[in-house]
Amino acid sequence: xAKKSVVEYVCNQCxxxxxxxxxxxxxxxxxxxxxxxxxxxxxxSVLPNKKKGEMIDFVPLSGNAQTxxxxxxxxxxxxxxxxxxxxxxSAILVGxxxxxxxxxxxxxVCAGVANLNEGYECFYISxxxxxxxxxxxxxxxxxxxxxxxxxxxxxxKDIVATIEKAKPTVVIIDSIQTMYLENVESTPGSVSQVRxxxxxxxxxxxxxxxxxxLVGHVTKQGxxxxxxxxxxxxxxVLYFEGERGHHFRILRAVKNRYGATDEIGxxxxxxxxxxxxxxxxxxxxxxxxxxxxxxxxxxxxxGSRPVLVEIQALVSQSxxxxxxxxxxxxxxxxxxxxxxxxEARCGMNFSSQDVYLNIAGGLxxxxxxxxxxxxxxxxxxxxxxxxxADMVVFGEIGLSGEIRAVTQPxxxxxxxxxxxxxxxxxxxxxxxxxxxxxxxxxxxxxxxxLINWFN
Numbered sequence: 001x002a003k004k005s006v007v008e009y010v011c012n013q014c015x016x017x018x019x020x021x022x023x024x025x026x027x028x029x030x031x032x033x034x035x036x037x038x039x040x041x042x043x044x045s046v047l048p049n050k051k052k053g054e055m056i057d058f059v060p061l062s063g064n065a066q067t068x069x070x071x072x073x074x075x076x077x078x079x080x081x082x083x084x085x086x087x088x089x090s091a092i093l094v095g096x097x098x099x100x101x102x103x104x105x106x107x108x109v110c111a112g113v114a115n116l117n118e119g120y121e122c123f124y125i126s127x128x129x130x131x132x133x134x135x136x137x138x139x140x141x142x143x144x145x146x147x148x149x150x151x152x153x154x155x156x157k158d159i160v161a162t163i164e165k166a167k168p169t170v171v172i173i174d175s176i177q178t179m180y181l182e183n184v185e186s187t188p189g190s191v192s193q194v195r196x197x198x199x200x201x202x203x204x205x206x207x208x209x210x211x212x213x214l215v216g217h218v219t220k221q222g223x224x225x226x227x228x229x230x231x232x233x234x235x236x237v238l239y240f241e242g243e244r245g246h247h248f249r250i251l252r253a254v255k256n257r258y259g260a261t262d263e264i265g266x267x268x269x270x271x272x273x274x275x276x277x278x279x280x281x282x283x284x285x286x287x288x289x290x291x292x293x294x295x296x297x298x299x300x301x302x303g304s305r306p307v308l309v310e311i312q313a314l315v316s317q318s319x320x321x322x323x324x325x326x327x328x329x330x331x332x333x334x335x336x337x338x339x340x341x342x343e344a345r346c347g348m349n350f351s352s353q354d355v356y357l358n359i360a361g362g363l364x365x366x367x368x369x370x371x372x373x374x375x376x377x378x379x380x381x382x383x384x385x386x387x388x389a390d391m392v393v394f395g396e397i398g399l400s401g402e403i404r405a406v407t408q409p410x411x412x413x414x415x416x417x418x419x420x421x422x423x424x425x426x427x428x429x430x431x432x433x434x435x436x437x438x439x440x441x442x443x444x445x446x447x448x449x450l451i452n453w454f455n
Contacts (some may be wrong), residue, residue: 010037010191015229037186068258071169071211074112077267077276078105079303080237081251083259086113086170086211090258091202093176093231094114095216096240101249103129104214105240105274106172107137109213113170118147120169127154127178141273154188156197158205168210173201175215175232190426198230201247227242230257243267243362248283249274250363263303281308281419284361286294290389294381297421299371300365301411306394306408306415311370312362313377318354329359330370338375338397345401345447348382369406371397372425375450383454391423392416401447405429413439425453 008020011034016027024031077214079085082092107124114122126134131152138144139142153159156179163171173179177189179197186192198214205212214234229236234259242249251265266280277283285297285308294313299306311330318324327335335357342348355378359365372395380387387393394412396404405427406412413424417438428445444450 007028008035009034011035012190015191017295035186035190036191039193049117050165059077062242072116073109074116075109075276075277077251077265078109078112080288081253081259081263081265083237083253083256083263085391087235087258088169089206089215090236091205091212091234092236092238093214093234094238094240097218100240100242101267101269102240103174104137104141105249105251106174106208106213106215107134107143107148109174110142110148110170111138111141111143114147116429121149121167121319122147122170122172123149123151123163123166123168124172124174125151125153125159126174127152128175140271146219154178156181156200160200163204163210168208170211170213171201173212173215175217176201177217184409194230198233202233241364243428244256246362247359248277248280264305264307280308281415284309284363285419288360291386293384293386294377296373296377296380296387297392298365298370299394299416299424300367300369301408303414306411307363308419308421309363309365309416311373311377312358313374313381314356314361315350315353315378315381316356320354323350323352324354324356326354326356328357329362329364330357330374331366334368334371337399338371339378341397341401341447342375342378342400346451348379350382353382367406368396369394371395372403372427372444375447376425376453379450380453385454387453388423390421392421395425395427395444397447403427403444403446 002257009014009021011025011027011030012035013030014025014028016025018034021034021036025033053266068087072085073079094106110122110124112404114120124134129152131150134150135144136144151449176194176198180188180193181196181200184192184196201212201214216230216377229238236253237255239252239254240249241252248266248268251267253259253261253263254263256263266277266283267274268277268283288295288310294315296311298311299308301307325332335355339350339355343350373393375397376387376393392413394406394409396406398404409426422440423440423442425442425444428443
């Protein structure tokens, strides 16, 4: 009697495995994402039963470490985000919403590297678009004459066989969800196919020493689709962020084995592609209107770069029993905490008020140093009294109402001075820092003192 093949059911969004089919994934909560798959090796080595392992040679931590000669891309923002340039033999995963500009950015990177040196071979392999479609984009970007080798295929074995006989410097796979291995019995984009295809390509990049870019699709929640192990396999994970209604994009590093994380690069989307923005603070504040209530300028830090952004708040009388809280670009739970502190420590009442908060320009802020700026914007809107147009604010708010210190305050204020700001509200602990005569400091230790600015 023939032995039955083992079948398992895998969620194509998060990679969770189930013994039988079900409509909803208990792990990620998505519906109709569980597919039937046969377990495969997926490119991962399976140890033979009879083969014995070899002894491992351990070495001490001290010793000569390998230095990496980084490859410049001719795009400063890319070099900044990756930690100073591309490391040969590294694998970089780039994710972002559809139509955000991932393919445009990587085509510019590929052309930039190819134009730096005649000996550099750069391969752009598209699994989603035909060659003519990529050529049309290249003509629009003014890159038609760049020495980039272009191909359109989804067969991983063909890609591996081609690269084995070549010496590429950069290889771009657009996208990893379209790649296909015939020995894996599942459709392209499934968990098994994505894991196996990425493993084969990354293994080849490590052995041949070229830089591998993998484009990854994202889910509705903004995370890269497919198994989470994909982000663990690569050396660097970059997210390309931005709103379609805004003309600039932000490239953010969330993982980097060769550099700092949370570093950002800012680009402006124009007719001829993505253009670097050397001073993003000036861009974010370009359309700011002075002498308007509910507006406050926050001096933040993104990676190693200081960034000034406008925080806008609108407090209005609610017509519902449960007032509305709408947040764009910040953590909604953090806003709820700030409002609770203002109610408990400052005697304010938001129980009948709708509160809307927006980070102007589409930038997403995650650091708690924005608490004080958010509180100032909310109070300004509630009292209908604007803050001085030449003032920046930063500081973290604790539940007891204290204003806590933040990292790199001098760097934040240096950026503010460069853009013409002459006043700043800072935590009391900033008194220990070296002060400058270029800007006036107002130290605040508790949220109770915020009311004094609006009396």
